[in-house]
Amino acid sequence: MFRRNGTHCVATFAADEVRVLRKVASEVVGLLSEGFDHEDPVVERLFPDIYPEDPHNSAEFRRYTEGDLKTSKIDQAGAILAVLPGDGGGEVRLDGEEAEAWLRALNDARLAMGVRLEIKADTDLGEELDDAVLRDPTSSRVFQLSVYAYLGYLQESLLNALVQAR
Numbered sequence: 001m002f003r004r005n006g007t008h009c010v011a012t013f014a015a016d017e018v019r020v021l022r023k024v025a026s027e028v029v030g031l032l033s034e035g036f037d038h039e040d041p042v043v044e045r046l047f048p049d050i051y052p053e054d055p056h057n058s059a060e061f062r063r064y065t066e067g068d069l070k071t072s073k074i075d076q077a078g079a080i081l082a083v084l085p086g087d088g089g090g091e092v093r094l095d096g097e098e099a100e101a102w103l104r105a106l107n108d109a110r111l112a113m114g115v116r117l118e119i120k121a122d123t124d125l126g127e128e129l130d131d132a133v134l135r136d137p138t139s140s141r142v143f144q145l146s147v148y149a150y151l152g153y154l155q156e157s158l159l160n161a162l163v164q165a166r
Contacts, residue, residue: 009162013084015088079105103158106155117145129145
């Protein structure tokens with residue numbers, strides 16, 4: 001997927017990939033701007049308590065950092081939206097700063113999807129996907145697990161392209 005080309009990380013996306021990435025990034029932006037709810041497990045995962053045993057200090061820390069962190073996460077998802085090609089697909093060229101923003105945004109999207117899909121550290125994604133396909137190959141869960149796996153692949157390929165420069 002991503003490859004190194006001089007100082008840039010480059011990938012070519014098909015139309016379906018562009019639509020998926022646009023939807024995922026837009027959902028993260030929406031979650032963090034329109035539907036921001038501290039009770040939402042996804043928000044809890046994206047903004048974990050820094051001091052879980054000390055609610056007062058955790059709330060104080062959140063009060064001073066949450067706004068900037070939320071803005072940063074929205075900007076990172078926006079970095080994906082800003083450089084995606086049109087609906088027909090095409091090439092994406094990311095400089096180092098853009099690539100790092102993409103990595104953080106992809107990570108946030110995977111964390112959010114992982115919470116919604118109830119994926120745990122010990123979940124075997126291949127087995128989970130196989131089971132979902134056997135139950136109902138046309139289910140939304142199969143699609144969501146596939147997107148989750150795709151985002152992981154994309155994140156890994158971008159990280160590998162970044163590392164090649166160093």
